[in-house]
Amino acid sequence: xxxxxxxxxxxxxxxxxxxxxxxxxxxxxxxxxxxxxxxxxxxxxxxxxxxxxxxxxxxxxxxxxxxxxxxxxxxxxxxxxxxxxxxxxxxxxxxxxxxxxxxxxxxxxxxxxxxxxxxxxxxxxxxxxxxxxxxxxxxxxxxxxxxxxxxxxxxxxxxxxxxxxxxxxxxxxxxxxxxxxxxxxxxxxxxxxxxxxxxxxxxxxxxxxxxxxxxxxxxxxxxxxxxxxxxxxxxxxxxxxxxxxxxxxxxxxxxxxxxxxxxxxxxxxxxxxxxxxxxxxxxxxxxxxxxxxxxxxxxxxxxxxxxxxxxxxxxxxxxxxxxxxxxxxxxxxxxxxxxxxxxxxxxxx
Amino acid sequence: xxxxxxxxxxxxxxxxxxxxxxxxxxxxxxxxxxxxxxxxxxxxxxxxxxxxxxxxxxxxxxxxxxxxxxxxxxxxxxxxxxxxxxxxxxxxxxxxxxxxxxxxxxxxxxxxxxxxxxxxxxxxxxxxxxxxxxxxxxxxxxxxxxxxxxxxxxxxxxxxxxxxxxxxxxxxxxxxxxxxxxxxxxxxxxxxxxxxxxxxxxxxxxxxxxxxxxxxxxxxxxxxxxxxxxxxxxxxxxxxxxxxxxxxxxxxxxxxxxxxxxxxxxxxxxxxxxxxxxxxxxxxxxxxxxxxxxxxxxxxxxxxxxxxxxxxxxxxxxxxxxxxxxxxxxxxxxxxxxxxxxxxxxxxx
DNA sequence: TTGTATGCGTTATCAC
DNA sequence: GTGATAACGCATACAA
Numbered sequence: 001x002x003x004x005x006x007x008x009x010x011x012x013x014x015x016x017x018x019x020x021x022x023x024x025x026x027x028x029x030x031x032x033x034x035x036x037x038x039x040x041x042x043x044x045x046x047x048x049x050x051x052x053x054x055x056x057x058x059x060x061x062x063x064x065x066x067x068x069x070x071x072x073x074x075x076x077x078x079x080x081x082x083x084x085x086x087x088x089x090x091x092x093x094x095x096x097x098x099x100x101x102x103x104x105x106x107x108x109x110x111x112x113x114x115x116x117x118x119x120x121x122x123x124x125x126x127x128x129x130x131x132x133x134x135x136x137x138x139x140x141x142x143x144x145x146x147x148x149x150x151x152x153x154x155x156x157x158x159x160x161x162x163x164x165x166x167x168x169x170x171x172x173x174x175x176x177x178x179x180x181x182x183x184x185x186x187x188x189x190x191x192x193x194x195x196x197x198x199x200x201x202x203x204x205x206x207x208x209x210x211x212x213x214x215x216x217x218x219x220x221x222x223x224x225x226x227x228x229x230x231x232x233x234x235x236x237x238x239x240x241x242x243x244x245x246x247x248x249x250x251x252x253x254x255x256x257x258x259x260x261x262x263x264x265x266x267x268x269x270x271x272x273x274x275x276x277x278x279x280x281x282x283x284x285x286x287x288x289x290x291x292x293x294x295x296x297x298x299x300x301x302x303x304x305x306x307x308x309x310x311x312x313x314x315x316x317x318x319x320x321x322x323x324x325x326x327x328x329x330x331x332x333x334x335x336x337x338x339x340x341x342x343x344x345x346x347x348x349x
Numbered sequence: 350x351x352x353x354x355x356x357x358x359x360x361x362x363x364x365x366x367x368x369x370x371x372x373x374x375x376x377x378x379x380x381x382x383x384x385x386x387x388x389x390x391x392x393x394x395x396x397x398x399x400x401x402x403x404x405x406x407x408x409x410x411x412x413x414x415x416x417x418x419x420x421x422x423x424x425x426x427x428x429x430x431x432x433x434x435x436x437x438x439x440x441x442x443x444x445x446x447x448x449x450x451x452x453x454x455x456x457x458x459x460x461x462x463x464x465x466x467x468x469x470x471x472x473x474x475x476x477x478x479x480x481x482x483x484x485x486x487x488x489x490x491x492x493x494x495x496x497x498x499x500x501x502x503x504x505x506x507x508x509x510x511x512x513x514x515x516x517x518x519x520x521x522x523x524x525x526x527x528x529x530x531x532x533x534x535x536x537x538x539x540x541x542x543x544x545x546x547x548x549x550x551x552x553x554x555x556x557x558x559x560x561x562x563x564x565x566x567x568x569x570x571x572x573x574x575x576x577x578x579x580x581x582x583x584x585x586x587x588x589x590x591x592x593x594x595x596x597x598x599x600x601x602x603x604x605x606x607x608x609x610x611x612x613x614x615x616x617x618x619x620x621x622x623x624x625x626x627x628x629x630x631x632x633x634x635x636x637x638x639x640x641x642x643x644x645x646x647x648x649x650x651x652x653x654x655x656x657x658x659x660x661x662x663x664x665x666x667x668x669x670x671x672x673x674x675x676x677x678x679x680x681x682x683x684x685x686x687x688x689x690x691x692x693x694x695x696x697x698x
Numbered sequence: 699t700t701g702t703a704t705g706c707g708t709t710a711t712c713a714c
Numbered sequence: 715g716t717g718a719t720a721a722c723g724c725a726t727a728c729a730a
Contacts, residue, residue, distance in 0.1 A: 024700070029723095037699060038700085057472060059472045060412040060724085061706090062724055064409050064707060082431075089427060093455050096469075103452055104452075105451075106441050119403065239648060300621035300622075301624075361706090362707095363708080375710095376716070378710095406708065409708085410707030413706090414722055
């Protein structure tokens with residue numbers, strides 16, 4: 001039986017709210033669901049009492065009842081890597097505004113995916129999964145998420161016209177395609193305009209699709225302009241490797257008129273090696289181009305000319321994919337496409 | 350009735366696993382709970398069949414039944430801020446290894462907390478909450494989480510002996526205390542040893558507790574050595590503000606013999622202003638000390654002498670607090686303490 | 699519009 | 715050690 005203030009022992013908070021508002025437990029649920037039918041004044045009353053008792057509907061219960069966790073899983077190798085940090089930042093903000101929370105998972109440093117990680121993540125039943133890491137084995141991803149839940153970030157080969165994505169296991173999922181050709185063409189045009197012909201490509205991690213696609217597109221663009229192909233220096237996206245590789249290139253190797261780096265961070269390593277260890281002036285002796293346009297690229301010590309991937313645009317596309325998929329769970333795989341462009345600063349000239 | 354392969358229509362995956370293994374639904378649950386009683390061979394069989402069917406227990410259901418979400422909420426203003434990125438990175442790795450997932454939330458850029466954010470997060474019923482942001486109003490935090498769930502990161506005033514934390518609303522929560530005095534004393538000793546007396550403090554965000562504590566401790570340490578107090582330059586932890594503030598200090602202001610920055614990123618701004626705009630040599634004309642020891646501090650262009658907060662140690666302490674609290678939910682608030690130390694590089698001399 | 703009853707997937711309790 | 719059953723907190727089909 002209810003006591004004087006309308007509470008009983010053993011009640012859940014939701015039931016207390018219901019009692020206090022003189023409504024059923026179901027009405028409390030409806031009050032928090034804007035599209036559920038409930039008289040406006042009752043809804044207001046329930047929400048007010050809930051506010052007083054600081055009651056909020058439990059997401060686990062809601063997830064069980066609705067099959068929607070309001071969770072978006074994200075897998076990254078390094079949260080602290082500048083580019084990934086920025087993207088997680090923007091993505092979390094955008095998702096939070098739409099009532100989703102970001103569930104973060106880390107892969108190993110060598111970008112090899114623990115096979116258990118996907119099952120582990122699937123236990124949380126995320127509404128969507130964004131796979132940043134580029135070597136999540138497609139079959140593993142497919143086994144873990146048989147529906148078209150994941151969003152995959154793809155850097156397609158742009159040999160000719162991008163066209164539709166090729167048939168592959170990966171292709172059963174929604175996909176964000178990053179076309180890198182525009183920025184690379186602009187960068188090559190700029191380098192070419194300053195008479196640079198001997199270009200070295202400071203590679204990223206050899207298994208990274210972004211790296212492979214960047215290199216291939218660069219070679220295509222150079223060939224199309226009648227320029228010699230770029231010499232490839234092995235790298236791994238890191239500052240230290242960019243630094244060391246540049247020392248090797250100029251001390252033991254043939255050097256270069258321009259360095260095209262797979263990302264900004266390794267470009268910084270190259271810049272520091274050129275200026276502080278090799279005593280070469282940038283851009284007078286050697287030009288440098290990066291990739292990403294992270295904040296640090298604008299810092300005075302680097303002032304790096306770089307190919308920009310617009311984070312806001314990229315995240316907006318991801319969010320579109322996620323929301324579309326949630327609205328139409330069985331629709332065929334969706335594709336969003338974004339492009340790149342060159343940001344000109346002081347390391348080419 | 351079961352069909353030939355032991356499956357029926359309308360069954361949940363867990364029930365299919367149970368049928369295939371010729372056991373009850375409860376046995377399947379037990380198989381995934383190492384401490385639950387179940388014959389070893391049955392457990393192995395269930396796990397094998399589950400593996401084949403890629404079944405994993407649903408966390409939402411488990412959370413409902415056990416009141417444990419295996420979720421740890423983290424609130425940060427910027428994921429991409431280098432220091433916070435590193436910490437989230439390490440924390441996620443450590444938690445993941447222990448069966449928890451990181452649930453990420455972002456505050457506004459001005460570090461003001463949306464009051465709804467805490468309720469919003471509470472809906473997910475995280476087992477613990479790590480509050481990085483330093484201006485989460487204690488009363489809000491307390492209203493949202495009445496149990497001692499949150500872990501709060503505190504930068505206490507170290508006027509004399511640290512002693513026990515003062516009584517405050519915040520004090521009802523578990524707490525990680527970061528004692529900054531050691532590193533600051535070492536930095537001041539180094540600066541003093543090189544004859545620097547006129548020190549400027551390039552501040553962080555004025556509301557940030559870390560910033561306030563750093564400044565106060567710095568002044569105490571200077572006073573204890575009979576050195577003049579530091580001049581305070583307003584800042585906000587950002588590169589740009591560090592850059593601009595340094596220009597102002599040396600162009601319109603009295604300059605300084607050393608700049609003590611509230612974090613590494615603003616120290617980079619100060620360094621770039623000194624070297625590239627003011628034409629002052631570091632460390633010959635001006636010494637610079639940072640705070641955090643992020644990766645970039647070791648890069649050649651900066652080579653920053655800085656006060657290190659050991660991330661691994663800090664995260665280990667956080668994890669200890671989280672696990673302790675989970676084991677003894679009603680125990681009195683716990684406190685872990687970590688210290689700082691100076692990392693000597695090339696910007697002081 | 700509103701309340702009642704049921705199910706979501708899991709674990710804990712209780713008998714056996 | 716094992717299986718049936720209730721309970722976790724919520725949303726919704728259905729009946730009113």
